[in-house]
Amino acid sequence: MSARKNSKTKEPVQLSGEPGTIVAHLGVAVEVAFEDGTRRSVRVKRSSGHVVGDRVEVQDEVLRRLDRNSLIERRDAMGAVRTVAANLDLLCIVVAPRPATTAGFVDRAMVAARAAGMRPVLVVNKCDLPEADEDFDGFLSVFEGHLPILRVSTKLGDGLDPLHALFAEGLRGAFVGVSGVGKSSILNSLCPEAGLIVGAINEQNALGRHTTSVATLHSLPGGGELVDTPGFRDFGPVAISAVDLAHHFCAFDDLLAERCKFGNCLHRSEPGCQVRLALEQGRLSKERHETYLSLLAELEEQEKLNGWR
Ligand SMILES: Nc1nc2c(ncn2[C@@H]2O[C@H](COP(=O)(O)OP(=O)(O)OP(=O)(O)O)[C@@H](O)[C@H]2O)c(=O)[nH]1
Ligand SMILES: [Mg+2]
Ligand SMILES: [Zn+2]
Structure with a gap:
């Protein structure tokens, strides 16, 4: 819908641009696919932060990004x-x-x-x-x-x-x-x-x-x-808290069903840690635990840089 009338609050009718989706990012311009099937390039600043998949509204060469779901x-x-x-x-x-x-x-x-x-x-x-x-x-x-x-x-x-x-x-x-x-x-x-x-x-x-x-x-x-997407090797974590990491790490899914002794356990070497126990019993490989530890260290470093703690 391009223009919406809000009769209840009597706000002035907001004219919005043509809705579309960014289908390619070409550096100084993005290609937008509109709902009527047409496409065109719209100039953007390199630092605009627009990405492929973004929903946008375009009006007179001005591009407005709509809220993202993910x-x-x-x-x-x-x-x-x-x-x-x-x-x-x-x-x-x-x-x-x-x-x-x-x-x-x-x-x-x-x-x-x-x-x-x-x-x-x-x-x-x-x-x-x-x-x-x-x-x-x-x-x-x-x-x-x-x-x-x-x-x-x-x-x-x-x-x-x-x-x-x-x-x-x-x-x-x-x-x-x-x-x-x-x-x-x-x-x-x-x-x-x-x-x-x-x-x-x-x-x-x-x-x-x-x-x-x-x-x-x-x-x-x-x-x-x-x-x-272009190929890449580095998948460093962004915007995840060190405490939440373990819940996103699939190798821990079953292990964390049994609670660790400490509620804020970071599964490094804390006593009563279920992850550590699984490691000792060979139910978790050293390699995967090391991946977790390296992710944790990267997140802690970021938190330090951002002054989160
Ligand atoms: N044997 C074999 N080769 C394949 C198969 N699929 C792709 N290739 C070959 O793998 C090579 C790389 O394919 P691309 O599709 O360019 O790989 P990509 O992941 O898009 O690479 P980047 O764009 O550099 O990230 C090409 O030589 C393809 O022909 C497959 O199923 N079997
Ligand atoms: Mg490719
Ligand atoms: Zn633990």
Whole structure:
């Protein structure tokens, strides 16, 4: 609705702009898709903070951002906060046997999704490769039961129907993951008219080449929308309190059902800690506890910098 009359409070009628959604951020301009199906670029300041997925109203080249339902942010290696996308229902963490993704990346992405009120989904691509072996299955198995795991191969065209079904209710999701796992390739398979550029990984070091440089939002033919994002490795936590972290860390879900001795336990080395007990009994891997500890240390550092304590 572009203009709304409020007869009860007798406020003057507020003229608002044309409603739309930001579908691409091009630095000095954003591309807005309007409800009538048209699109156009609107100039913005680089520092405007607008992101793909933002609902906006545009009037005379002035862009007003509407309230967000959700926002996914991350801290990069330099400590800067980067916004990934806004107004998402699902965060699809894309991994592949090659290039490899660390379990820590998946855990961190899951923390970010849960803290932002989005459902995380693990999308496993390139299931056709010989590297999709027992070791790789072992890597995936620690996440089983904590989020849906969908296996695909864009090369073989396998596993696309369950992905379509995931979005069919009209949900909006974003693909995140390290460069080269095939985020743009999967989107092209789901939505051939997206026409995204894909790039071969570097055979020498088996790393992606950062082919995608801007986030873009696409409507899927079977319903729903998906954001393709440029690959990144650093998923530093943003705007989560150190005390809340454990509740967003899926490896602790069952462990925290049994309460720790102290209500404000940070699950480091406190006496009577259920996490520590699980670690000692081998029910929690050292690697995952270390991921938690590194997230905790990063959040405590931020809280110190922000003077929260
Ligand atoms: N074997 C195999 N290769 C695939 C599959 N999907 C994608 N690839 C290849 O993986 C490489 C990287 O694909 P992209 O789609 O560009 O990866 P991306 O995740 O978008 O990478 P960035 O944009 O750099 O973040 C390309 O050479 C693709 O052809 C698959 O299912 N199997
Ligand atoms: Mg890409
Ligand atoms: Zn504890």
